Amino acid sequence: MTPEIRIKDRKDQLADLQGAAHEFEAYFISNLLKVMRETVPKGALENKGGTYFYSFYDQEIGRLASQAGGLGLAKMIQEYTENMLPPSSFQNR
Numbered sequence: 001m002t003p004e005i006r007i008k009d010r011k012d013q014l015a016d017l018q019g020a021a022h023e024f025e026a027y028f029i030s031n032l033l034k035v036m037r038e039t040v041p042k043g044a045l046e047n048k049g050g051t052y053f054y055s056f057y058d059q060e061i062g063r064l065a066s067q068a069g070g071l072g073l074a075k076m077i078q079e080y081t082e083n084m085l086p087p088s089s090f091q092n093r
Helices: 010-037 048-067 073-084
Strands: none
């Protein structure tokens, strides 16, 4: 028997692309917050628990910011890569 090869159609590719672009933007924002936090003098939460708290906090802020429109990075990534996707001419085999 030959294995079935499923090639995603353009709609699925665009949905995957949108998800990846938002994930990247969320990561970028959370990393930006982390780096910015390093420039601030140490405060009351200067311990291991505080570090974990801010790590999760930054991730959540990044995720929420990306969902709310973010910095526009996800949109730029989508627009650029949509033009690079080949038209899907193959169907399920």
